[in-house]
Amino acid sequence: MEFVRSIWEIDKDYMALVEDLLENENLLKLNDITHHHYTTRLIHSLFVSYVSYKIAKRLKLNVRAIARAGLLHDFFHENREEIASMNQGSHNHVHPKIAVKNAEQLTELSELEKDIILKHMFLTTTKVGLPRYKESFVVTCVDKYCAMNEISTPLRIRAKKKVSEWGMKLRVVHA
Ligand SMILES: [Fe+2]
Ligand SMILES: [Fe+2]
Numbered sequence: 001m002e003f004v005r006s007i008w009e010i011d012k013d014y015m016a017l018v019e020d021l022l023e024n025e026n027l028l029k030l031n032d033i034t035h036h037h038y039t040t041r042l043i044h045s046l047f048v049s050y051v052s053y054k055i056a057k058r059l060k061l062n063v064r065a066i067a068r069a070g071l072l073h074d075f076f077h078e079n080r081e082e083i084a085s086m087n088q089g090s091h092n093h094v095h096p097k098i099a100v101k102n103a104e105q106l107t108e109l110s111e112l113e114k115d116i117i118l119k120h121m122f123l124t125t126t127k128v129g130l131p132r133y134k135e136s137f138v139v140t141c142v143d144k145y146c147a148m149n150e151i152s153t154p155l156r157i158r159a160k161k162k163v164s165e166w167g168m169k170l171r172v173v174h175a
Contacts, residue, residue, distance in 0.1 A: 008050045017067040018049065024106050029077060036150040044150060045071050052142045056135060062112060066135045069116035072103040073139060092125040112136075 008014055021027055030042035039047075049070030056066040076083075076098040080091050088094050100117050103109055109117075112133050119131040122140040131137050 008046055011050075014050060014053055014067060017053070017064050018071050021068060021071055021107065026077075026102065027072075027075060027106065030075070033077065033079075035074070036147055038153075039150045041074055044146060045074050047146045047150070048073060048139065048143050051146065052135075052139050055138050055142065059134070059138075061135050061138065065110060065112045065116065066139060068107070069103075069109075069113040069135075070139050070142070072106070072113075073099060073117050073120045073143065075099040075102040075106075075117075089127065090125055092121040093127050096121055096128070 028042065030045060031040045033041040035041040035044045049067050052070040053063055053067040055061075056063045074095065076095045078095070078098065083091050083094050083098075086094060088097075096118050100109070100114055103113075103117060112135060115132045116136045116139045119128055119136045120140050120143050122128055122131055122136075131140060
């Protein structure tokens with residue numbers, strides 16, 4: 001995810017919207033947690049936040065809310081086992097609620113920002129209601145896009161490497 005990391009850092013308009021959040025140690029701890037196998041929870045959150053922000057800018061939506069809530073949408077430190085032991089429901093249902101609670105300790109959340117975080121797992125859990133705002137729809141779609149990208153890109157690179165290794169072996173055999 002180096003590509004996103006370098007782009008968001010040099011985008012001053014975007015950074016101005018989220019830099020106070022990025023000073024919080026609790027949020028930065030997400031960089032120690034592996035997410036979607038190949039990235040960290042912080043980089044994933046920045047990826048979702050930045051892509052959502054760019055779309056919001058294009059569609060003239062609330063860029064501040066989407067950048068901030070996008071960054072805070074997975075603000076939880078528990079692993080799947082810890083969430084399961086809470087007996088409050090599925091991982092997809094519980095972690096957005098934890099993220100809202102943690103985000104509220106860090107900054108004041110508007111109703112829009114709360115909806116974005118709470119509904120970002122829309123369609124993967126039946127208990128969450130419909131997203132109420134366009135911004136919430138953007139983030140839930142971008143979250144799924146980023147997750148697929150984060151999982152598939154390293155796999156694609158590994159598959160490509162394997163194919164080229166097989167190609168090399170075949171060339172050696174037939175030489
Ligand atoms: Fe999530
Ligand atoms: Fe996410």
